Amino acid sequence: MRRSREERDDLEKSCSVAKDSSIGLLRLIAVLIIFVVGVIIGLASSSHIDRYFTLQAGQYYTNYALAPTPTSVDRKCTIVQNCEKVDCLSMDSFLSPKNLTHSLSDEELFWRASMVPKEDEYPYKRVPKVAFMFLTRGPLPMLPLWERFFLGHEKLFSIYVHALPGYDLNVSSTSPFYKRQIPSKKVEWGTISLADAERRLLANALLDFSNERFVLLSESCIPVYNFPTVYKYLIESVHSFVEAYDDPSRYGRGRYSRRMQPHIKLADWRKGSQWFELNRTLAVVVVSDTKYYTIFRKYCLPACYPDEHYIPTYLHMFYGSLNANRTVTWVDWSMGGPHPATYGKANITERLYSVFKE
Numbered sequence: 001m002r003r004s005r006e007e008r009d010d011l012e013k014s015c016s017v018a019k020d021s022s023i024g025l026l027r028l029i030a031v032l033i034i035f036v037v038g039v040i041i042g043l044a045s046s047s048h049i050d051r052y053f054t055l056q057a058g059q060y061y062t063n064y065a066l067a068p069t070p071t072s073v074d075r076k077c078t079i080v081q082n083c084e085k086v087d088c089l090s091m092d093s094f095l096s097p098k099n100l101t102h103s104l105s106d107e108e109l110f111w112r113a114s115m116v117p118k119e120d121e122y123p124y125k126r127v128p129k130v131a132f133m134f135l136t137r138g139p140l141p142m143l144p145l146w147e148r149f150f151l152g153h154e155k156l157f158s159i160y161v162h163a164l165p166g167y168d169l170n171v172s173s174t175s176p177f178y179k180r181q182i183p184s185k186k187v188e189w190g191t192i193s194l195a196d197a198e199r200r201l202l203a204n205a206l207l208d209f210s211n212e213r214f215v216l217l218s219e220s221c222i223p224v225y226n227f228p229t230v231y232k233y234l235i236e237s238v239h240s241f242v243e244a245y246d247d248p249s250r251y252g253r254g255r256y257s258r259r260m261q262p263h264i265k266l267a268d269w270r271k272g273s274q275w276f277e278l279n280r281t282l283a284v285v286v287v288s289d290t291k292y293y294t295i296f297r298k299y300c301l302p303a304c305y306p307d308e309h310y311i312p313t314y315l316h317m318f319y320g321s322l323n324a325n326r327t328v329t330w331v332d333w334s335m336g337g338p339h340p341a342t343y344g345k346a347n348i349t350e351r352l353y354s355v356f357k358e
C-alpha cells in the first residue's frame with residue numbers, strides 16, 4: 001500500500017496522535033526525552049486534525065493576556081505609531097516582522113505575502129531558514145521535546161503557531177515559541193477552513209524573507225532526526241515534499257466533482273497527506289492562487305476534503321516536476337479508518353523509533 005511505501009523514505013517524521021493530552025502525555029514526554037538523548041533527533045508531524053478542533057474549542061479559551069515587555073522598536077514600528085523617532089523603513093523591520101500580531105485581513109495578508117523580489121541578489125547576508133508551522137487546536141503537548149530540538153539553532157528556523165482564536169500559548173519568554181502565534185481563525189475538520197489556516201500560516205511565514213522552506217506540523221508531531229539533519233535535508237533538497245497520487249477509489253477520484261470542469265479534469269485530480277513541505281517558490285504560488293482555491297471552496301465539500309486534495313492537485317497541474325510527490329511526515333494509517341493510529345505511553349518503545357526511521 002501507498003502509505004507503507006512511504007515509510008521507507010529516509011527522512012520521516014512520525015506523527016503520533018495524542019488524544020489524551022494532560023497527564024498521560026506528560027509521562028510520555030518524559031519517556032521520549034530519555035530515549036531521545038544522544039540518539040534522536042528529527043522532526044515530525046501528525047496526522048489529521050480531527051474533530052477535536054471543534055469539540056474542544058470551548059475549553060481552551062483562556063484570558064488573552066498580552067505578552068509584556070515589548071521592545072521599543074517593535075512598538076513604534078507597528079503600522080501607525082510615530083515613525084519620526086524610529087526608522088520605519090529600516091531593512092530590519094522590512095525583512096522580518098518582529099511582531100506577528102497584525103490587523104491584516106486574509107486578503108491583504110496573501111497579497112503582501114505574494115510579493116517576490118525581482119532582483120536575484122540580496123543586499124544582505126541571507127541565511128536561509130526553515131519555517132516550522134504548527135497548526136494546532138491549543139496546547140502543544142510535545143513542547144519540551146521541540147524546545148530541545150530547536151535549542152542552539154536560533155538563526156536557522158522560525159516558528160509560527162495557528163491555534164484557536166483567543167487561545168494564548170503560555171510559554172516562557174525564553175522559549176522559541178514565545179510570541180510566535182499568528183492571528184488565527186476558527187478551523188473545522190474537513191472543511192475549507194483547514195486549507196485557509198494552512199495558507200494563513202504560509203503567508204505569515206512568507207513575510208520573513210529569510211524563510212526558505214515551509215513545513216506544516218501539528219501538536220502531535222515529534223521530530224525523528226536532530227535539527228542539523230532535518231535542516232540540511234530540507235534546505236538542500238531540489239524537490240518540495242507534497243504527497244500527490246491518483247487514488248482510483250471512492251476516497252480519491254470519488255471525491256472529484258464534475259462541476260470543476262473544464263478547469264480541473266478528473267485526470268488532474270490528486271490526493272495526498274495534509275502535511276506538506278514547500279520551498280519558497282511553491283509557497284508563494286499557493287498563497288497567490290485564487291482561481292483554483294475558489295473552485296475547491298465551491299465544489300470540494302464533504303465527503304471531499306480540501307486539505308487532502310487542493311495543494312496536491314494544484315501542484316500536480318502546474319508544478320509537478322518540482323514535487324517529490326511524497327511527504328516527509330510519517331503517519332500510521334495501519335489501523336484503518338479515517339483517523340490515524342494513536343500512540344500512548346505503552347506504545348513508545350525503541351522498536352517504534354526504528355520503525356519511524358526505516
Ligand SMILES: *[C@@H]1O[C@H](CO)[C@@H](O)[C@H](O)[C@H]1NC(C)=O
Nearest residue numbers: 070074075078099101102103
Ligand atoms: C503588535 O501589533 C499589534 C497590532 O498591530 C499591536 O496591538 C500590539 O501592541 C503590537 N505588539 C507589540 C509588542 O508591539
Ligand SMILES: *[C@@H]1O[C@H](CO)[C@@H](O)[C@H](O)[C@H]1NC(C)=O
Nearest residue numbers: 062063064065168170171172
Ligand atoms: C502562564 O504560566 C505561568 C507559569 O506556568 C502561570 O503562572 C500563569 O498563570 C499562566 N498564565 C496564564 C494566562 O495562563
Ligand SMILES: *[C@@H]1O[C@H](CO)[C@@H](O)[C@H](O)[C@H]1NC(C)=O
Nearest residue numbers: 237238239279280281282322
Ligand atoms: C524551489 O524549487 C525549485 C525546484 O527545485 C527551484 O527551481 C526554485 O529555484 C526553488 N526556489 C527557491 C526560492 O529556491
Ligand SMILES: *[C@@H]1O[C@H](CO)[C@@H](O)[C@H](O)[C@H]1NC(C)=O
Nearest residue numbers: 239316320321322323324325
Ligand atoms: C512527481 O509527479 C510529477 C507529475 O505530477 C512528475 O512530473 C514528477 O517527476 C514527479 N516527481 C518525482 C520526484 O518523481
Ligand SMILES: *[C@@H]1O[C@H](CO)[C@@H](O)[C@H](O)[C@H]1NC(C)=O
Nearest residue numbers: 332335341342343344346347
Ligand atoms: C498501543 O498499545 C495498545 C496496548 O498495548 C494496543 O492495544 C494498541 O494497538 C497500540 N497502538 C498502536 C498504534 O500500536
